[in-house]
Amino acid sequence: xxxxxxxxxxxxxxxxxxxxxxxxxxxxxxxxxxxxxxxxxxxxxxxxxxxxxxxxxxxxxxxxxxxxxxxxxxxx
Numbered sequence: 593x594x595x596x597x598x599x600x601x602x603x604x605x606x607x608x609x610x611x612x613x614x615x616x617x618x619x620x621x622x623x624x625x626x627x628x629x630x631x632x633x634x635x636x637x638x639x640x641x642x643x644x645x646x647x648x649x650x651x652x653x654x655x656x657x658x659x660x661x662x663x664x665x666x667x668x
Contacts, residue, residue: 605651611640612649620654631657 604620617637618625629647631637638653 605655608651610651612651612654614647614649617649617654 608616608620612620614625614628614632618628621628628637628649632639632641632647632649637649637657639647639649641647
C-alpha cells in the first residue's frame, strides 16, 4: 500500500476482522452502504458475494482498493 493509505488507514484496519460486512466497510470509509455496494457491483472493490444481496469483503480486498485509489489520486 502507498504511504498515504498506510498513514490514514493502518490504525483503523489493524483491529478490523479479516472479513468485513458492507456496513463495516461503509463505517470505516465513512460512506453510505449504497456506495460500497456500487463499488462492489462495478468491480472497483472486490468482494465475495454470499447471497443475492449479501457481500463480504476480505480485508486484503479493502487494502488493495485503498492502495489503488490512492495511486490514482496521486497521478492526477
